[in-house]
Structure formats: structure tokens, C-alpha cells
Amino acid sequence: MSPDATAERVVRAACPHDCPDTCAMRVTVADDRVIRIQGDPEHPPTHGALCTKVSRYAERVEHPERVLHPLKRVGPKGRGEFVRVGWDEALADIAQRLGAIAARDPQAILPYSYAGTMGLIQGESMAARFFHRLGASLLDRTICASAGGAGLQATYGGKLGMHLEHFADSRLIVIWGSNSIASNLHFWTFAQQAKRGGAKLWCIDPRRTETADKCHRHLALRPGTDGALALALMHELIAHDWLDPDYIARHVDGWDELRERALQWPPERAAPVCGVAAEDIRELARDYGSTQPAAIRLNYGMQRVRGGGNAVRLVALLPCLTGAWRHPAGGLLLSASSWFLRAVDHAALQRPDLLAGRRPRTVNMSTIGDDLLRDGSAAFGPRIEAVVVYNSNPVAVAPESPKVARGFAREDLFTVVLEHFLTDTADHADYVLPATTQLEHLDLHTSYGHTYLQLNQPAITPRGEARPNTQVFRELAVRLGFDDACFADTDEAMARQALRPETGITFEGLQASGWAKLPLPEAPFADGGFFTASGKADARGADYVPNYESAESSPALAERYPLAMISPPARHFLNSTFVNVKSLRGIEGEPLVEIHPDDAAPRGIESGTLVRVFNGRGSYRCKAEVSTRARPGVVNGLGIWWRKLGVDGTNVNELTHQQLTDLGRAPSFYDCLVEVVADASGPGEPAAAAAAVAA
Numbered sequence: 168m169s170p171d172a173t174a175e176r177v178v179r180a181a182c183p184h185d186c187p188d189t190c191a192m193r194v195t196v197a198d199d200r201v202i203r204i205q206g207d208p209e210h211p212p213t214h215g216a217l218c219t220k221v222s223r224y225a226e227r228v229e230h231p232e233r234v235l236h237p238l239k240r241v242g243p244k245g246r247g248e249f250v251r252v253g254w255d256e257a258l259a260d261i262a263q264r265l266g267a268i269a270a271r272d273p274q275a276i277l278p279y280s281y282a283g284t285m286g287l288i289q290g291e292s293m294a295a296r297f298f299h300r301l302g303a304s305l306l307d308r309t310i311c312a313s314a315g316g317a318g319l320q321a322t323y324g325g326k327l328g329m330h331l332e333h334f335a336d337s338r339l340i341v342i343w344g345s346n347s348i349a350s351n352l353h354f355w356t357f358a359q360q361a362k363r364g365g366a367k368l369w370c371i372d373p374r375r376t377e378t379a380d381k382c383h384r385h386l387a388l389r390p391g392t393d394g395a396l397a398l399a400l401m402h403e404l405i406a407h408d409w410l411d412p413d414y415i416a417r418h419v420d421g422w423d424e425l426r427e428r429a430l431q432w433p434p435e436r437a438a439p440v441c442g443v444a445a446e447d448i449r450e451l452a453r454d455y456g457s458t459q460p461a462a463i464r465l466n467y468g469m470q471r472v473r474g475g476g477n478a479v480r481l482v483a484l485l486p487c488l489t490g491a492w493r494h495p496a497g498g499l500l501l502s503a504s505s506w507f508l509r510a511v512d513h514a515a516l517q518r519p520d521l522l523a524g525r526r527p528r529t530v531n532m533s534t535i536g537d538d539l540l541r542d543g544s545a546a547f548g549p550r551i552e553a554v555v556v557y558n559s560n561p562v563a564v565a566p567e568s569p570k571v572a573r574g575f576a577r578e579d580l581f582t583v584v585l586e587h588f589l590t591d592t593a594d595h596a597d598y599v600l601p602a603t604t605q606l607e608h609l610d611l612h613t614s615y616g617h618t619y620l621q622l623n624q625p626a627i628t629p630r631g632e633a634r635p636n637t638q639v640f641r642e643l644a645v646r647l648g649f650d651d652a653c654f655a656d657t658d659e660a661m662a663r664q665a666l667r668p669e670t671g672i673t674f675e676g677l678q679a680s681g682w683a684k685l686p687l688p689e690a691p692f693a694d695g696g697f698f699t700a701s702g703k704a705d706a707r708g709a710d711y712v713p714n715y716e717s718a719e720s721s722p723a724l725a726e727r728y729p730l731a732m733i734s735p736p737a738r739h740f741l742n743s744t745f746v747n748v749k750s751l752r753g754i755e756g757e758p759l760v761e762i763h764p765d766d767a768a769p770r771g772i773e774s775g776t777l778v779r780v781f782n783g784r785g786s787y788r789c790k791a792e793v794s795t796r797a798r799p800g801v802v803n804g805l806g807i808w809w810r811k812l813g814v815d816g817t818n819v820n821e822l823t824h825q826q827l828t829d830l831g832r833a834p835s836f837y838d839c840l841v842e843v844v845a846d847a848s849g850p851g852e853p854a855a856a857a858a859a860v861a862a
């Protein structure tokens with residue numbers, strides 16, 4: 168250790184989590200230990216503040232249950248019984264097993280990853296190169312945002328939106344399908360500034376969230392009816408002449424067609440569909456049509472239903488009809504991701520050219536339950552024989568988890584999981600490989616909620632024998648005889664390759680300051696210039712698409728399972744990450760379902776009652792919380808708990824299904840009918856009851 172290793176120093180880092188805020192962090196270390204983690208006060212989106220979860224990041228890094236050595240399965244599949252092995256032994260065996268499968272058909276190997284870290288380097292860089300070179304199946308990464316992403320793409324030509332900071336100057340903010348205080352906290356600061364400046368805040372959310380409590384008005388619509396609401400708002404904009412005809416004429420394609428459709432949706436028609444009062448729709452339309460600048464903070468919560476893609480399209484067209492885009496503080500933000508395409512070259516990181524003309528099949532991560540259980544066929548391709556999981560916990564987070572768990576429990580499936588902890592997925596592995604955390608590796612970060620590029624520099628040495636994801640794939644490449652020069656690139660070399668010279672953002676610049684703002688206009692669509700081929704916002708074909716599961720679309724099903732269930736994020740977890748951090752789990756308490764008093768009373772349910780939530784797919788037990796946070800007819804199962812920490816080893820995804828959204832091939836987690844009954848029976852019994860229901 169160098170003589171000054173015990174002196175305190177501050178390392179510039181970035182929060183790795185799947186959250187729109189992507190905070191800039193300052194990590195104070197001494198003697199290879201973390202002393203403090205703080206938000207960077209100079210980074211405008213972070214403005215010095217971190218959320219409760221990430222200010223405790225060191226607790227996760229130094230967690231006593233962290234996986235610090237490679238582990239090899241000894242017990243039956245899924246039991247989580249392992250012995251410690253050396254890296255050489257593990258990598259040699261993994262390379263041999265994957266090589267043998269690839270010799271038959273590399274498409275029988277499936278990489279499975281999502282956004283455990285949002286970093287471009289520990290995400291899809293060396294891993295993508297490795298799987299491209301191998302010719303493995305490609306993964307369609309749809310589990311979170313692809314319905315809304317496709318909606319934005321179809322409408323604006325990209326995932327493009329307002330600058331976060333300008334929300335502070337808006338006069339009206341519609342927070343739509345977003346519990347900002349829980350999942351987009353740094354946006355909330357800007358919304359509060361606007362509120363103090365006199366702005367009116369509306370919240371559109373089936374759940375009365377902590378965010379809804381702090382807005383002036385809350386519209387608690389039924390899940391999956393946002394498209395109908397948007398059409399009714401358009402109806403009112405037309406009826407009251409609150410449109411900007413000049414902006415529409417120059418910058419919107421397909422308005423005549425959309426206008427016809429909107430005229431069929433007076434508030435009286437939308438009100439019973441949405442389950443809200445027509446008068447409230449009128450009031451929202453009046454506010455939106457007569458206030459400038461007006462901004463919409465849309466979030467992904469509203470696109471996890473069958474019609475999610477179209478709903479995003481319709482909402483994204485609202486600021487094009489009123490000309491809100493003319494102002495820096497007007498418009499809409501769902502995602503800012505595509506702005507970063509100007510700064511970051513993803514192909515340089517992922518090297519799709521290594522496919523060398525091969526076109527492997529694509530497997531949708533959202534149907535992993537069905538796909539792991541599928542036999543080979545002409546339509547599907549070969550049966551999946553091996554899965555390599557990194558940055559994800561599919562057994563907990565993917566829809567219809569009874570099937571996902573059964574798939575991962577296949578004795579003939581070879582599974583490798585790169586992880587920090589023994590998650591529900593890691594429990595099913597043949598090998599668990601210890602991964603470094605954000606404080607131990609280098610990474611480069613874009614953001615979906617702001618417009619700053621960031622560099623994460625390692626602050627401490629890897630704990631135990633943990634290795635960065637990149638290192639694992641580098642070594643597997645060597646063992647499989649891949650001698651392309653790109654497999655020798657270091658993490659820093661890849662970060663440098665990713666930076667396009669055009670924006671003037673350099674690696675050295677990022678090293679010095681930690682972050683750089685993308686050079687972009689303040690009001691990006693003030694004079695049109697959408698990224699579509701025509702340069703216009705595209706309204707063609709956008710329409711309301713009802714849910715798969717609702718009283719309107721499936722009345723017979725709704726008779727058996729009369730309650731709609733949504734399962735939005737828990738504030739103190741990040742998807743299924745942090746569920747094992749005791750202090751945070753302590754705040755969340757235990758798995759619960761919120762139910763409105765009018766739904767609870769006839770079922771004999773009180774707060775604290777152990778209930779069984781079930782449908783034809785499965786059964787999940789948790790505590791009930793009788794609360795007006797739930798609207799009548801809708802129950803809220805909060806957070807993605809680890810199954811093994813649940814009452815019967817299950818979580819909310821026991822009940823969700825694998826049907827895909829209208830656009831983007833995404834799951835429809837919040838398009839789900841259930842029934843809830845009090846059930847204090849012993850463990851094991853509910854599963855039998857559910858089987859009876861299914862049969």
C-alpha cells in the first residue's frame with residue numbers, strides 16, 4: 168500500500184441504479200474503506216442530495232452476505248446449496264460447457280441481463296462482444312420501458328424529452344404515471360420549485376401516492392385507461408379552441424385523423440372507462456389548455472398494460488397540439504435516452520460486427536417463463552440449454568414467476584449467474600460468480616431522466632475475489648479461443664472507444680469533473696425538428712387500446728377475479744435490489760397489498776390480516792393494508808420482494824402474465840385481475856388452493 172493510502176481522498180462516481188436520476192456521487196475513502204457517500208453538489212440534477220437507498224450504498228457493498236468467491240452448485244437445482252471453488256476451476260468448466268453447446272448450436276445459449284447496473288461498460292460491452300462472437304441467441308430487452316420507448320419512437324422519432332432543470336420554470340406540471348417522490352426524487356425538487364413559484368401540479372395515478380398527496384389535484388384513474396383520458400383531453404382542447412394551429416400545421420403529421428378520433432371521446436365517454444368524474448377531466452383539460460408553459464412528467468408506470476405504447480403516443484401528442492414545446496419549460500419528459508446517441512457509440516462497445524453475417528434468433532426477456540419451458544421447434548429454434556445471467560434477477564422480476572422458477576429449476580439447464588448476492592435467480596445457478604459493485608469498477612453512464620454524461624471511477628479495491636462483469640467475459644473469450652483484438656480491451660479503453668468526438672466530451676474531461684452536459688438546445692422542439700423522417704411529430708394510428716384483463720374486455724374473468732392489481736416500485740427498494748439490506752427492509756416492513764376500505768369490508772379484511780391474492784396463474788400471500796391509497800376496485804402490491812423472503816416463497820409476479828404490450832413487446836405487469844381473501848392457513852396450503860383454482 169502506498170504511504171498516503173490512509174489519507175482521505177474523494178472519488179467522483181455515478182449511481183449505477185435503474186432510476187431516471189443517475190446521480191453524480193462523491194465517495195470519500197481512506198485506507199481502502201468508504202467513509203462517506205454524498206451527492207455531488209455541483210451536478211445540477213443531483214444538487215448534492217442522494218436518496219435513502221444509495222446514501223447507504225456502503226452497507227450493501229460491505230454486506231456480510233455478499234458473494235465474494237465463485238460458487239458451484241452441490242444440491243438440487245434451485246436449493247441454493249453451493250461450495251466455494253477457484254476462479255480457474257469455475258471458468259474452465261463454464262467455457263467447456265458453453266463450448267460444447269455452441270458446437271451443436273450457439274443459439275441454445277441465452278444471455279439474460281438488464282439494468283442491475285445502468286453502466287455501459289459493465290452492462291453491454293465485453294458481454295455483448297462475447298455473445299456476438301459466440302453467435303448466442305440475442306435478448307430483446309423489453310422488461311421495463313420498451314412499450315413507452317416504442318411509443319416515443321413512433322411519435323417523436325426517438326426517446327427524446329425536456330431538460331429536467333426546466334421543470335422548475337413550468338406553470339403547470341402534470342405528473343402522469345409517476346410516483347416521483349419514490350422513484351424520481353430529484354425531479355421532485357424541480358417540481359417543488361415550480362410549485363413555490365405558483366405552478367399547479369396534477370397527478371394522474373390509480374394509487375394515491377405520496378406524490379399525489381403533494382399535488383394540487385389527483386386523478387385516480389383505472390389502470391390502463393390513460394389513452395382514453397388523453398383522447399378526452401384532446402376533445403376538450405378542440406371544443407374550446409385551446410390548440411396551437413400554427414404549430415400543428417407545421418409540426419404534426421396525421422392531425423386530421425387523430426382529430427376525428429378525439430371528437431369521438433367527450434369526457435362523458437371517457438369518464439366511466441377511466442373511473443373518474445367527467446368534470447375532473449374537464450378541469451384538467453382547462454388547466455392544460457390555458458396554461459403555458461405546461462410540462463408533462465410521464466413515467467413508465469402507465470405503460471405496463473396492453474395499450475401502454477399507444478397511451479404514451481397519445482400523451483406525447485398533447486404538447487404538440489397546444490404548442491407547449493415552444494417553451495424550454497414546456498413539453499414532456501418520459502425518457503431522454505436518445506439524446507445520448509450523439510455522444511455515445513454503442514456499436515463500438517457491443518461490436519455487432521462480430522456476428523459476421525450470422526443472424527441468431529432473438530428471445531424476449533419478458534417471456535422467459537414460457538421460453539425456458541419450450542422444446543426446440545422450427546419456429547422457436549433450439550431448446551434453451553444454457554443461460555448466463557448478469558445485472559438481473561429474472562426469477563423475482565419477470566412476469567408469471569411460477570413458470571420462470573420452473574424453467575430455471577430444469578435439471579438439464581446450465582445456468583451461470585454473475586451477482587453480488589444469492590438472489591432468487593442465483594439460487595438456481597450451477598455457478599455463481601462474484602461481481603464487483605459500482606465502487607469497485609469503472610463505468611460510463613447516460614441517463615433516461617436528464618442530459619448529463621457521467622464517468623464512474625473505482626473508489627475501493629474489489630472485495631474478496633469479486634471481478635467486474637467485463638473481466639469475466641474477457642477471460643471466457645480467451646478460454647474459448649476468441650483471439651479478436653477487441654477482447655483484450657481494458658474497461659478504460661472501451662470507455663474511450665464509446666465517446667464520439669463530435670460533442671467535445673472527452674474521457675479526460677469526465678475524469679476531472681465526473682460529468683458533462685450534452686450540448687443541446689434548451690427548447691429542443693420549439694420549431695419542430697422531431698427525429699422522425701418528416702421532422703414532424705407523428706399522430707398517425709395512435710388510439711386507445713383497452714387492457715387484456717378488465718371488466719370491459721374480459722367480463723367472465725372479471726367475475727372470478729374482480730380486482731385489478733398493480734405492483735409499482737417500493738420507495739426503499741430498487742426493483743428487487745436492496746431487499747436484502749436490513750435497514751431498508753426495516754423501513755418497508757413486509758410484503759403487503761393495499762386495499763380500499765370498500766373492497767376490504769365485504770371480504771372481512773382488516774389492516775394486518777394475512778390475505779391470499781390469487782388468480783388462475785397463481786397465489787401470493789402477504790399482509791393487507793386497508794387504505795385509501797388504493798382506489799376502489801384496484802389493489803396495490805408494492806415492490807418486487809425476493810420470493811424467498813415472502814410468506815410462501817412467492818412475490819407479486821406469481822400473478823402477472825406474459826402477454827405483451829401493443830408496441831415494444833413489453834410485459835403488461837399492471838394489466839392483471841385478481842381476487843383477495845383472508846387466509847391465515849399454514850404454509851403449503853395456499854399453493855394447493857391455487858392449483859385447484861387453476862384446474
Ligand SMILES: Nc1nc2c(c(=O)[nH]1)N[C@H]1C(S)=C(S)[C@@H](COP(=O)(O)OP(=O)(O)OC[C@H]3O[C@@H](n4cnc5c(=O)[nH]c(N)nc54)[C@H](O)[C@@H]3O)O[C@H]1N2
Nearest residue numbers: 344345346350374390391466467468469736738740741742
Ligand atoms: N425507489 C425506487 N425508485 C425506482 C425504482 C424502484 O423500484 N424504487 N424503479 C426504477 C425503475 S426500474 C423505473 S423503470 C423507474 C420508473 O418506474 P415507474 O414504474 O414509472 O415508477 P413509479 O414512478 O414509482 O411508478 C409509477 C406510478 O404509476 C402508477 N400506475 C400504475 N398503473 C398505472 C396506469 O395504468 N396509469 C397511470 N397513470 N399510472 C399508473 C403507479 O401507481 C405508480 O405510482 O423508476 C425507477 N426508480
Ligand SMILES: Nc1nc2c(c(=O)[nH]1)N[C@H]1C(S)=C(S)[C@@H](COP(=O)(O)OP(=O)(O)OC[C@H]3O[C@@H](n4cnc5c(=O)[nH]c(N)nc54)[C@H](O)[C@@H]3O)O[C@H]1N2
Nearest residue numbers: 281282283284311558559560564585586602734742743744
Ligand atoms: N410485478 C412487477 N414486476 C416488475 C416491475 C413492476 O413494476 N412490477 N418492474 C419491472 C421493471 S421496470 C424492471 S426495470 C425490472 C427490473 O429487473 P432487474 O433489472 O432484474 O432488476 P433488479 O431486480 O434490481 O436486479 C438487478 C440485479 O443485478 C445485480 N447487479 C447490480 N449491479 C451489478 C453488477 O455490476 N454486476 C452484476 N453481475 N450484477 C449486478 C443486483 O445485485 C440485482 O440482483 O423488473 C420488472 N418487474
Ligand SMILES: [Mo]
Nearest residue numbers: 185310311312
Ligand atoms: Mo424499470
